Every structure is written in structure tokens, then in C-alpha cells.
Amino acid sequence: MAARSGELPGWVNLGLLPLLNLAAAFLVSGLIVLFLGENPLEAVRLLIFGAFGYAEAIGYTLFYATSFIFTGLAVAIAFHCGLFNIGGEGQAYVGGLGVTLVGLYLGWLPWLLVVPLAILAAAVFGGFWAFIPGWLQARRGSHVVITTIMFNFLAAALMTYLLVNVLIAPGQQIPESETLPQSAWLPQMHEVMAALGIEIARSPLNLSFLFALICCVLVWLFVWHTRYGYALRVVGQNETAAVYGGISPARQIMLAMTISGALAGFVALNMILGAQHRLTLDFTGGFGFVGIAVALMGRNHPVGIILASLLFGALYQGGSELSFDMPALSRDLVVVIQGLVILFAGALEHMFRPYLEALFARPAPAEAVA
């Protein structure tokens, strides 16, 4: 999984290559728009306006980006350990259960206590749902890709059962939990800003955006500046070397999966505590899968992940605006673009590499040739 850095200069490897891949994905998306009988350039203009054109739109773009930062970090940290966690969706869903339980049963506590407890619950529940596949991979040798897929379905079955039979608000037909008490809500940005005397547009953007940025810093510190992060990357690069260096791959695999699941679980903070204030069916809405695209685009680095999350946040928000203006383009087009980005930035990441190597490769130093 590790990006082969080859002999390309850093800016080509980290900048130009991802941009080329992205351009290829957008080119194919443009052809689909053309095929549907709309003008791609006009569509891009509407999309950008829909995502950044006015204050409310920017709020929504950042709101979506917040969830994508969490799932992107989740996928990335597993990648660093050589694991592919496709279970972000299920982990976020189960994380939502933790958050909801804290909100429903401990909501009477003061805000300053409830919110940290909710964060902890999201991490514990999401982390637990990823720990099991991690443990199965580390100790029983079952492949984490298949088990996390299975755990997505298990999470869906579990949550549907709980929502339909246990957590459903009394006297309700729709499987939704009761609204959480206000002491468990994360303040939305327009409220925070209003308290500071600044007027900004209303949107579901909430404090978890700042928490997502903090998580980026923490992940960066953890992966590149701690012993555990180092051990994790060694396992990802070369398990044999890790064992030789006295690192237990099994422990690192379980650690990486648990952190990954905890990060995915934080999606629930943004969606439940920050926006809808109750647990609903499928509140994760595919965000776990977007995390794969985000991590691949962002080259598994927090800075890249923030940029990629902004891109996908803009696609989500702009895409729904676009479907109002161009009825031929439904919201599902965004999903197509997302798939194409994963295809070109992930699976076909080496497609342009030989050409770039021919263009930019530095001549090898003389002693290396000899």
C-alpha cells in the first residue's frame, strides 16, 4: 500500500501525480455530464457556486468535510499499518450508538461532562467495532478486508434491531431515537459566533469541525512523532523487519485498527451531537466509504486529508445544489465522481507514473550506478 516514491521529486510525487489522477477522474465525470446532455463547464461553475458561493453553502461544505476528515483519518491510520479498513461505515454507525446512549442516559449531567463522555463513548464503541476485526487479523489470520465488510453488515443488522425494537422513541412510527437533551448538543458555529458577537449564516457546521482539526494534529503527532506511530509504520512497511526490530506486528495491528475505529466513530459527534440530535437509520450515509477516497487523495497525510475532505465536502454540497439547477444531473452523480476518484487516485495511481518518471526522474548519483 505504501506509495512508491521512486525517483520522482517530492512535488511531483505529492502534488502533480495526485492532481493528474484527479484531473483524469474529473475528465471522465465531465464526459458523463456531456453524455447526459449538459454543459460540463457550466456544471462545474454551478457546483463551485453551490459549494462556496454564499455563506450558508460554505457552512454546509465544511459540515460535510468534518465527517470526511474523521473517516479519512480512520482509513489513513490503518493504511500506515498496512491494513485496509473498509469498515468505517459500520464503526461510525456503532459509534453513534455510544453517543446516543450517553446522550439519553447521562444527558442530565452538565455540558462540560456530557460532551467529553460522548466523545469517549464514540471512540470506545467505534474502536471496539474495529478492534474485533483487528484482533481476528492479528491472532487468527482472517483478512481484515473481508471481516470489516462483514462487520458493516453486522453493524447494520444490530443497529436496525436496536432502533426498531429498543431505542425507538415511544409513540413513533419512524425508527428514530428520542431527541437528545440539549445539554448533550454540540453548539453550532453560528451560535458560537453569535455568542462572540459575530454574525454568520446558519448551517449545521458545529464544534466538531474544530475537534476534527485537533484530531488531525494528534494523528500527525502520533504517526510521525511517537514510538507507537513509528512501530505502526514499520509493521506497515515490512513485517519481517518489525519482528527483527522487536516490534510485535499483532499488537500494532490491533492498536491501528482500534484507533481507526475510534476516529470513524467520531462521525457520530458531527452528525448526531452536532446536527440531527437523534440517532436515525443509516445516519452515516456512506461517509465511511468516502473516507477511502479521502485517504487515497490525501496520501494518508493529515494535511492532504483536510484538503481532500474540503474537495469532497464541496462535491457533496455543490452536487445537491447542482441537481436543482440541472435536473438531468441527480445527486447520485456525486457518488459516481467519488467512485471515479477512488479508481484513478487509488487503483490506477501508477498509471501516469512511468510518463512522469521519464519527464522528471533525476539521474541517479554516480556511485549508485556503479
Next chain:
Amino acid sequence: MDEVFLQALLLTDSTIRLATPLVLAALAGLFAERSGVVDIGLEGKMLGAAFAAASTAAVTGSAWLGLAAAIGFSIFLAMVHGFACITHRGNQVVSGMALNIMVAGLGPTLAEAWFRQGGRTPLLGEDARFEPIVLPFADELRGVPVLGPIYAEVISNHNILVYVMAAAVVVVAWVVYRTRFGLRLRAVGENPSAVDTAGISVAWMRYKALVVTGLLCGIAGTYLSIAHNASFIRDMTAGKGYLALAALIFGKWRPVPALFACFLFAFTDAVQIRLQGVPLPLIGPVPTQAIQALPYLATVLLLAGFVGRAVAPKAIGQPYVKER
């Protein structure tokens, strides 16, 4: 007694109906995975095929053209997967995931643009679907005790794709174990360098395997949209591709055990539909979600080695790099 017998017949009948797409998709996955290419894109190929079949049948009014379009589109998706994984040695899981997500969006997008029915295709009339076939003498023999109803209810009265599925199992088992192609297929997934040494192109073998994967997924998707149902609906595969993958693993990458796994999973599904809200003796009402979760749970337990051991083809997931 008669009532129990009739219920058992109906349960078997609906198990066959639910198992058909699973079996076809699992056999499709068998070719990809036995050749060493991980394919979590079964889901996407089936969904894409379902859309291609339904929209083509809606426009042309011909179920057979629908089938052709479905197979064509499904093979195209398999070739994209091959281009990424075999030619460019990309990550096979990432590629499969990408195709799944892309197709999940593409179907509703095109359906909405072409038919304007909220992301689904128009309901098909009888001519544009694969209708149940009444086998010869089914009605005449219905009066024969025991065998008559079995013949009439379980064996007769399915659409042609169900019989295709039954034939496919036999053909696949024969191809994989009794032909030169099958031998090479299994070899390329276990030890590609040996196959290369024998002068056979690893890449070409894997592409051929993926063509078969695409073909079978195309039939599976067609079954969903124009035989079992009468239109394409958003996300209509609903995880069947992943379930088929689970069945393939459950069957330890072999055709006949995979067939049994598919029937087992389909049977739990059929039971689940019938058991909704019905209390069982001793246990009381069983939540449907618990039964739905069973196949996934069973696969996890199997993979963890708690019930038997599933050993994957040795070279699975590894792009082949020819020695320079």
C-alpha cells in the same frame, strides 16, 4: 401433514429463487479469485448489470437484448478492474471498491436522466421479462402423490435464468477441474511464476478469468432486475455481491461447496421472510435482523478458524511482476 409438505415446498421454491443470483455471483467470484485477483466488485458488477438489463429491456422491449447489454456492461466493468489490477498492478480491493461506488451512483443517475422516475427504470411488461417456464407435463403430473407437487412447484415454473444457474454450476465445476483452462486458472492463482515459466501469460490468463467473472455477474444482475423483479431500483443488490463473496469463502473457493453455502444463505433469507413476527416454539419471536446477520457471522467465524479453515488461493491479491 399436507400443510407441512406444502410449506416445505414453498420454502424450497423461494430458496431457489433467492439463491440464483448468489450462486451466479459466487461462481463469478470463483473465477476471479482462483486466478489470483481479489474481486469485492461482484456487488457493483451485478448492480451495473441489473441496470443495463432493465433499461435496455425497457427501451427495446426485449429481455434477451437486456441480458446481452447486462453481460456487456458487466464484462466492461471487469475489464476496468483488470486494467487497474493486472496491467497497472493497482490495489485490487481499492479498485473493486471504486467500481462498486461508481456503479451505485451511475445506475440511478442514468435512470433519472433517461426515465425521470426517481432513479428507477419503468416497470416492465411480461414480454420484456424472463417469465416462468412451465416444464412439460407439470400440470398433468400435479396429481401424482409427493413427486407431482415437487415437480410442479420446485422444479418447474422458474424462469430460464434459474435453469442457467443450475447448468452453470455443472459447467463451472467441469471447467475448473477437468479442462486445461481450469488447470491453468488454478495454477495462476497459486503459483503464477510457475505458469509464467511454462510459457503461459499470467496477465492474459487473469484477463480471461475476469471475462468469465463479468459474464456470470451479468447474468446474476439480469436475474435481479428483469426476471425476479420488473425494474431496476436504487441499490437493488443490497449486499448480495458481498454475500456471494462470503459464500465463496465459506465454500473454500470451490464450486459445489460454494453452491451449498449460497443455498444455506438463501434458505436463512427465505426463512427470515416467513418468520417475520411469528413466534417460534421455546424461543419466542426471533428478530429478523438476527437471522439476516447469520451468514455474515458464520463467515467471520469460519475465517477466524473457529469452524474449519478457509485457505485462499496462495497468490491472491498480489499483482504479478515478471522477473526482469
